[in-house]
Amino acid sequence: MKAKPSAKESAKKIFIFVAIILVCSFVFLAIEQGYLGLFLFFLAIAISVVLTFLYFIYFSFFYRWARWGLAVVTVITAAFLIRIYWNEIESRAIDYYSDITLPNKYKNYKYLEEIAHYAENGKTISYLSEREKGFYSLVFLNDKNELIYSRDKGGEEYLLKYNTQGNIIDSLTIRTNYERATFVGNYFLNINNNYYNTWAIDGDTLSKPITYLKETDDWDTPKRKEFLEKTLNTADYLYLTEINKYTNTNDSIQSAKDGAKVFFQKNNQWMYFYIPIEALDYYEEDYYGGKILSKGKNIDLIESFYKKATVKETHKRGMIRPKYVSYKGYLYTDVVVDNVTFHIKEYRGYYAYDYIMKETTSYFSNKTESLEDFSGIRIYSNKNLQYKLFTNVEKRMYIIK
Secondary structure (H helix, E strand, O other), X not given: OOOOOOHHHHHHHHHHHHHHHHHHHHHHHHXXXXXXXXXXXXXXXXXXXXXXXXXXXXXXXXXXXXXXXXXXXXXHHHHHHHHHOHHHHHHHHHHHHHHHHOOHHHOOOEEHHHOOEEEEOOEEEEEOOOOOOOEOOEEEEOOOOOEEEEEEOOOEEEEEEEOOOOOEEEEEEEEOOOOXXXXXOOEEEEOOOOEEEOHHHHOOOOOEEOEEOHHHHHOOHHHHHHHHHHHHHXXXXXXXXXXXXXXXXXXXHHHOOOOEEEXXXXXXXXXXXXXXXXXXXXXXXXXXXXXXXXXXXXXXXXXXXXXXXXXXEEOOOOOEEEEEEOOOOEEEEEEEEOOEEEEEEEEOOOOHHHOHHHOOEEEEEOOOEEEEEEOOEEEEEEOOOOOEEEEEEOOEXXXXX
């Protein structure tokens, strides 16, 4: 009978080789501390595991202990890999279970994230701005009930105007060069360079200068404060904003002694002046934490509506009718507008089925407007508009017409 190969001698050689490559790769990792060091270290570990497997596989043909060793190494390696890839394994298992248990009637529901237009029986739900895939910075109604859409792209302001039928009737791109700008009433104000335009109400794109009240240079702080309080009561629009000498180059001289800049409109004329920030008894904060004070500044249409609406909560469904939540976390909903039903789905996260179908629907309303809200899915209606607005993602809006 042929003699069995020596396992001890082979084990010694493998141990020495593995020790050398692990020590060398670890030392290189300690010195390099970069991606190359990590790659070489994990490569050394992988080589060590492979050599260990090959060792036990080979000697399992000759020795029982090698077969037991192979089993142990296999179990340990499998447990290690399962631990590393557990989230992926769990995710795939949930996806599979969710797919095979999903009722057939929900398999053709539309995922709005993947389509620009969804038509059903003469009605369409589509991005409010196809170019921006529905994302917006500000949406509001002007005095003619025309919808103004604004998207700040960092360096430019992209604007759209919709008539009451929901059709785009005008568009404008304003190069702001990262300067601060805002809408106050029907006016677009450039905060840095002191000009405005009236495009939002009359389509005029001409930039008109805002007059500086030079006489205020001679006023002390109490007089400026008194003038501000009077102007708040008498001006049609007012917007006060904190200025920063490092970002507003045109205001750098003033910002050394004054902390705020005040724009106001009176008798159809826009003017501005400066005032020390410490003179303000009250103020609001903008998105970046800066101090502001406003009269007539436009805020998001829905946010503005919430402030002047009454609300009722109930489990009775209206236009938004949740139907099913999959184990994967997709919410399947029927949206019914003027007897036309849109079948949509959206991702809500794993285990959403535990709570989401139990949520109430909130109905907001005033004399002209109404809004239905179920779990962040919202439909806005206005008696002056022949379309509805739909949103299910923060700062993303669709139009239904």
